[in-house]
Amino acid sequence: MKEQLQNLLTKCIHDLKDQGLLSEMPSKVRLDHTKDKSHGDYATNIALILAKQAKTNPLILAQTIIDQLDGADFIEKTEIAGPGFINFFLSDKSSAAVINEIIEGGDGYGTSNIGVGQSILLEYVSANPTGPLHVGHGRGAAYGATVSNLLRSLGYKVDNEYYVNDAGRQMDILSVSIFLRYLALCGETIRFPDNGYQGKYINDIASNIMEIHGVNFHKEAALVFEGICKDELEGGNKESHIDELISRSKELLGEGFKSIFTVGIESILSGIKKDLAEFGVVFEKWFSEQSLIDNGLSEASIKRLQESKHVYKKDGALWFKTTDYGDEKDRVVVRDNGNHTYFASDIAYHLEKFERGYDKVINVWGADHHGYIARVKASIAAFDHNPEKLEILLVQFANLYRGGKKVQMSTRSGSFVTLEDLRNEVGNDAARFFYILRKSEQHMDFDLDLAKSKTNENPVFYIQYAYARINSVFKQAQEKGVVFNYKDADLGLLTEESEKTILRELSRYKGVIESSAMQYEPHQLAYYLRELASQFHSYYNACPFILDDQELTQARLTVIHATKQVLYNGLSILGVSSPESM
């Protein structure tokens, strides 16, 4: 509908141009849904924008434009308002067309082909596999998955990917943490390092290893800790302490260290996968950092940087001149001890991503990583790829509130609320919905009590309830012997304010999907659905649907049937279920 109006306007401007009244059509011209019903269905600021170049008053220009628009059948009337807006009132015919489109489109209504033929690589969550996902990761997961759904509904081919940081020192710390817990199970008395992973899941993995490998890895505690420097809380250094423990464990265990690591990472990763799957978040690919090292890609990408003279040696380390591309300082890629930094893997990973040939590469990162944007883009530019093809979306942290109080969390001590805890407490639907209800770059307060409540204060239930209510109406209609056939419906019979409002709202859906997707803003869809649900509830209270008047019954059932379809389609994109009854 909007396109048709747009075309009409453009044509009109062309005509005026031919008459020498106007020159260019500036991009600032907008055609929008109106906020206020009294302003019609759509409004444009075209006369305001063009008045200056036409050297005339906006009101006069608006009239000229209107005169030029000879009546298309979907426009009921136009009027000039305020300083020179042109308001369009659409005819009933146009809303009937939308309703038909919705019902015939069914579950696929709202999709379009804007992105057909374009591929997108969407990477998100990518939490370190050092423990279960917590509520912070949940936001990235819900956001990424919803953005993915939105883009797919525009026809983009989207691949969801999780980058697994399964290499490096953190993995060694993980292994040592498990090893020490395992020793405790063997009856040894150990002092757990301050810098180790302290969560209970580490103990679980340790006993898992005990089941698989028995006491094969048992070493005496005295041997393990002999000569190891003091830990932080003992007045020493926690980093050196754990590093020495790592080397000692590797020495003592040999291949066994790897076995412990393998059991550990597999256990944690499978937990993460299960967690996400249950949350409705599905990845096409789990990309291993270690694989970049094993297949030499990491090494090769550094070599390429060397060949193109983007790196230099300083203080025994290898530095990448990211300042050439606007970063604030150069970054180390190979440390003086020969180890690659995390950034080195990231360079290789992004190079690999780009070489897979996607039209667009999107990363969803926690906002605390914003300092990495410049250097990653620098690496892309250094390989002569276009850094603009990489879009980095930042997601702020979520604070949990329970009983009006902030829930304190700290990863290191293991006292964090896991995503699983959250899902168990508030349910998948509320979790998915609440996470995306706020703009992603906005800090959010996640109110556990609100998400759990099954009352009118909970927006998820509010929308789901609208869906269930419509379903219930149809059940009643069927029991009363009403045979519903939307093709027989005469929507011209709908004259109540509440039903006209809902027709307007339904015609907005496609635009909302497009806008949410293109701007990566799922909250727009969430707000829309709440608004639609609200209008339905008003309609429900204002008008009976099942009446003696068969004609009117058909017309009204058609409206709510279309409403039900749109609610369902929208909720599906958000990953929220549509219960038939509540």
Place this chain on the structure above:
RNA sequence: GCGCCCAUAGCUCAGCUGGAUAGAGCAACGGCCUUCUAAGCCGUAGGUCAUACGUUCGAAUCGUAUUGGGCGCACCA
């Protein structure tokens, strides 16, 4: 100190990239169930859009400064 993000009703937040009288939910107050689910509806009240300048027909939206909050500034991931 430098960089990025943010500041809108008592609370949590929208405001469609400069438009018409700044909106919603919750909380507060007052109404509505013999009628399709009251997990609902209707109404009332609530604001110097952090502050100050500037840009123009027009600013919550753009620019500058100030104040106040969050995050980041490793040869850690």
